[in-house]
Amino acid sequence: GPLEEMHIPLFFGWFLHSSVQHKVKCTSMDFLKTLDTLEAFKKHMVDFAGKVEKEVDLEQYFKAQPKLHCTTKFCDYGKAEGSKEYAQKPAVKEFYGSTFELSLSALFVTPRTVGARVSLTEEQLLLWPDDAEKEAEPTVPAAASLPLGSRAHVTLGCAEGIEPVQTGLDLLEILALQKEGQKGELVEEMELGSLTYYGEGRWLLALREPICAPVCFSSHYS
Numbered sequence: 462g463p464l465e466e467m468h469i470p471l472f473f474g475w476f477l478h479s480s481v482q483h484k485v486k487c488t489s490m491d492f493l494k495t496l497d498t499l500e501a502f503k504k505h506m507v508d509f510a511g512k513v514e515k516e517v518d519l520e521q522y523f524k525a526q527p528k529l530h531c532t533t534k535f536c537d538y539g540k541a542e543g544s545k546e547y548a549q550k551p552a553v554k555e556f557y558g559s560t561f562e563l564s565l566s567a568l569f570v571t572p573r574t575v576g577a578r579v580s581l582t583e584e585q586l587l588l589w590p591d592d593a594e595k596e597a598e599p600t601v602p603a604a605a606s607l608p609l610g611s612r613a614h615v616t617l618g619c620a621e622g623i624e625p626v627q628t629g630l631d632l633l634e635i636l637a638l639q640k641e642g643q644k645g646e647l648v649e650e651m652e653l654g655s656l657t658y659y660g661e662g663r664w665l666l667a668l669r670e671p672i673c674a675p676v677c678f679s680s681h682y683s
């Protein structure tokens with residue numbers, strides 16, 4: 462009944478400890494700042510600005526996210542399909558409130574979003590919904606053929622008018638291209654890692670050293 466539904470949150474996820482939020486935000490800002498200055502980026506600027514002449518300041522372009530997290534299940538207070546089942550999963554109950562360490566293995570930028578890819582461990586995959594990738598199929602047709610956990614990400618920023626749900630879809634799109642065998646264009650070895658361009662404004666920085674982020678598995682209501 463409606464009373465029960467009230468206890469299901471907007472979403473479950475891993476929430477970054479405040480100490481690491483700052484570090485991740487700084488790394489992402491540094492990356493955007495550097496990307497902005499690269500000739501290769503300027504060459505493809507039209508993907509972002511819509512007009513060749515227009516300059517883009519990436520730090521202004523993306524609206525920063527207040528509370529960094531990696532969504533496991535979007536429940537919409539029980540209205541989303543499978544949310545009641547998810548809330549009752551033994552692993553969800555067992556690990557609720559527990560601390561984990563997430564590995565942020567890449568940063569990616571598209572004209573819509575900027576985010577960090579999260580590489581989940583076997584244990585962390587116990588909290589991952591079976592249909593997270595499949596649910597993306599209407600937007601990313603190849604999504605269902607990608608491994609479980611492929612969608613795991615931290616949204617770092619969204620362009621004006623873009624909802625954060627887009628970040629995971631943008632990541633899936635890049636991973637689908639990789640799986641199809643598209644190597645992308647290796648643009649530069651940066652201090653942070655190697656930068657690859659996948660066309661249509663899609664950039665991926667594979668981090669030389671993944672960022673280890675202490676997180677708490679919990680939920681968000683308001």
Ligand code: ACK
Pocket residue numbers: 471472531532534535615616625626627628629
């Ligand atoms: O950045 P995110 O992962 O994208 O974190 C937010 C969070 O839930 C609160 O809005 C994510 N989100 C929103 N709608 C969906 C959806 N339909 N499927 C999966 N995640 C979603 C959003």
